[in-house]
Amino acid sequence: MLTSAPPLLSVSVLAARIGNGTKLVLPADYSGCAMAVVTELMRRPVRDLHLVGAPVMGFQADQLIGAGCVARVEAAAVTLGEHGLASRFTAALKSGELEMWDATCPAIHAGLQASEKGVPFMPMRGLIGSDLLAVRPDWKVIDNPLAEDGKRDPIAIIPAIQPDVALFHAAKADRHGNVWIGIRRELMLMAHASKATFVSVEEIVDGNLLDDPALAAGTIPSLYISGLAVAVRGAAPIGLADCYSADNAALAAYATAARSSAGFRDWLARKLDREPVTA
């Protein structure tokens, strides 16, 4: 085992590695959400996060916004899905306390891929004529330099998105720090694109995930992992594919509570009270 393997931390110590002002990329609710870590971030609370949704966000973003942790959101959408609008997100936008960088899914993927490849931008089709270009002055339209002679072929270019930290939850890691994510390759893209990657997992397994040809295909090598924590049911109340389903009653209760500022405060207080910090 490498002594350079990423450290195994408690959930709260892992959360403490995510400082104020961090540009933090989070996955969509259908991927692996590190909800236990999010709870610790709200307990502190961390401040002035720049959240990047890869490419959309749900409960994680709404909760962090409600808890006053977020200065800016960059995402293709923020929604609680079948549980309705993300009320804390919507309220924070209306009050003017939240900066919004609206995007579209493939532009977020392209920006992360640019960072993954170490290039300053990626070209992308679509977008031209969308008001997203008006509210995203960092996106530019150029003439395709390879267009046939005499033809103008406008194309958007999306700057690289390099988050400081990627944070997500996965089913398992090994003691070398390799993390199995299966088909959820957007988590690998997040890790490649970010300066640091923190992951909570259901369990640490024996052996080396890279030694099994089947598991290796869905594994992020420890090379990209900065720290790990075990959090059993760490994605709850959101589900984790092939591990457990979403607790829809809990999600609906959150969505209802979060419709008002007071309702959110009560929900958060009860949550922090019920889940004492683990050192």
Add this chain to the structure above:
Amino acid sequence: MLTSAPPLLSVSVLAARIGNGTKLVLPADYSGCAMAVVTELMRRPVRDLHLVGAPVMGFQADQLIGAGCVARVEAAAVTLGEHGLASRFTAALKSGELEMWDATCPAIHAGLQASEKGVPFMPMRGLIGSDLLAVRPDWKVIDNPLAEDGKRDPIAIIPAIQPDVALFHAAKADRHGNVWIGIRRELMLMAHASKATFVSVEEIVDGNLLDDPALAAGTIPSLYISGLAVAVRGAAPIGLADCYSADNAALAAYATAARSSAGFRDWLARKLDREPVTA
């Protein structure tokens, strides 16, 4: 099962789907080489192939060149690795019968990724000052449109590479046409980037590879697969990871024979004689 599942063909029928003049992308020797199909292509022989190495090529390219199947090679390198220079490749260049588009590995990956994303080009660092730019007029250098005001930041752009056909060998496929490639993701990139993808496999397995979360992570969905053939030891004498090793004696014998045109002709005649066509 979809009636739109890709057809299961014989090796020779699969080879027959690859017509004269095809822009054909092939993997490196360390990935999965469809050597049984290559043999059928030489038997015909197919003509005027534009071979694209993803990103380098070895025995496949040298044999196809020796058999007169190739008009143009686009690759970061052509080599028999520890077995030395690719003599048929070298001889064909010297005689002037082969057009060469020299590249560098990440430029091939970038060109295929551009095709995968449906964009006309990808930017790439490096390259500036390399004579590759002199021999690749299709590669251009532009000023990074996102550079800070007043700064000139030259960056190369690589046009999309969209092969007509991707051809490779893999350990297994299922009856739906899903193909398991494990960590050999360059094969997935080849399939995404190409108009059609033909694959030979060691075996067809029961069930659906996508139903197993571990196997799904290393599987190319049938959506991208145009045709399959079973070829037991279909990558031999090159090895196939976790299945069988390279037959180094056979590879060395080829390398020796291929040093001369006559030696290659004898080698090919013996090979075609020894491996009768299967209908």
Add this chain to the structure above:
Amino acid sequence: MSAASHLSPSEIMIAAVAPMLEGLGHVAVGSQSPIPGSAALLAQARSGGRMRVSILGSRDQNPFTDGGRELFDCAGQGRIDAFFLSGGQIDGAANINLVGTGEIETYPRHQQRFPGSFGSAYLYYVVPRVILFREEHTPRTLVKVVDFISAPGTSAANVYRPGGPFALVTSRCVFSFDKHRARFTLQSLHPGVTTAEIAEYTGFAYDTPARVPETPSPDPATLALLRGDIARLVAATYPGFALKTWGIG
């Protein structure tokens, strides 16, 4: 018409969408689109399995293994023939707004904030047959001009755009879209709906032919298929919808 009289509003819309997919090779559906998803599965069954249907977020119907970007890459490769989009607002030029209402100068402090543009600002351009779907058919949703263009209905001739809007399906009717004129035409009325009702509830201008047919109802065999095999398939991905629509789950 006795079968049609028993059709639920959802079934009418499913039956309206399914024929639009006939003959296509690959139809993709977003994760929270049960009516388009049901229509796609119905069209797939009627194709004898020749049509692929990919439903995002589905365990069984989602073939993608290359992460969140694959849907968009796949569409960019030209491998997706039809997709569904919606909008908080949709206007008469088929511009869609998934961001919010109010003057764009007030962005992002919208009067009403929608979730966001998702993949619309890309997929609307590259998928040949985009079907707009919006159950709520009111002047609030179908507006004269959207307040924010997440994705435009049409583009200038020199803009790369192999795709675009094909039709708009609501709880009241079907509009077809002519991209050259950038304008909708009333194509069919759901059972019991009148052209006057459409005029009253539609905020944008559109063309009305002299005679507007009723949205075709499924024949008995198709309806049986929908309420049997398809309903069971739908239940695996959209359990709430299947329970509400067909009482199974």
Add this chain to the structure above:
Amino acid sequence: MSAASHLSPSEIMIAAVAPMLEGLGHVAVGSQSPIPGSAALLAQARSGGRMRVSILGSRDQNPFTDGGRELFDCAGQGRIDAFFLSGGQIDGAANINLVGTGEIETYPRHQQRFPGSFGSAYLYYVVPRVILFREEHTPRTLVKVVDFISAPGTSAANVYRPGGPFALVTSRCVFSFDKHRARFTLQSLHPGVTTAEIAEYTGFAYDTPARVPETPSPDPATLALLRGDIARLVAATYPGFALKTWGIG
């Protein structure tokens, strides 16, 4: 010096390279580079495991799971601190040629064709410490000016280039490289080699300090490590080399 007198030529080069990697976090090695690979594994062992070593084509030492592009993406992310390159020709400005000899006007009908540029035209720019390695040290390989620049040794100030050449290791000596002067300096001579021999066999101009030390030999503990644990590790990836060098396989 008795231990050194028993060093094989390969061991001398391994011992010359290993110290260049000291303190680095991640060293990557190409698939057919047994001497750099052995040096990297030796340096890793001496780091107490703090150094990562990734050897392409190795079953055990290759951590990549995202296909052929990952090495290059990883380097572009700044996650690879050192890499090894070679050249059919290398010149005094550290330009390397992996394409072929002859006037560039005759491309691609080279007098002698090399395999090709591999990843050099990218990695040479983005990996901070690129060690050039070429066993054959003759005027044929170390030339005044390369016939084809696969990748240049230095770049203009406005070219993005966090990486570049650090040293050149041959079977006779070690040269260090000064990127500001774009010139090599003779850094050390392998046991038994003289400065006159280097002058005779080197096709390019370089600086020779007043006193050129001998390439340091490994201390007995390091040599024991190399011939023990490291040799066994090397054998797993480079069996032919390990058999030839240490008689194990």
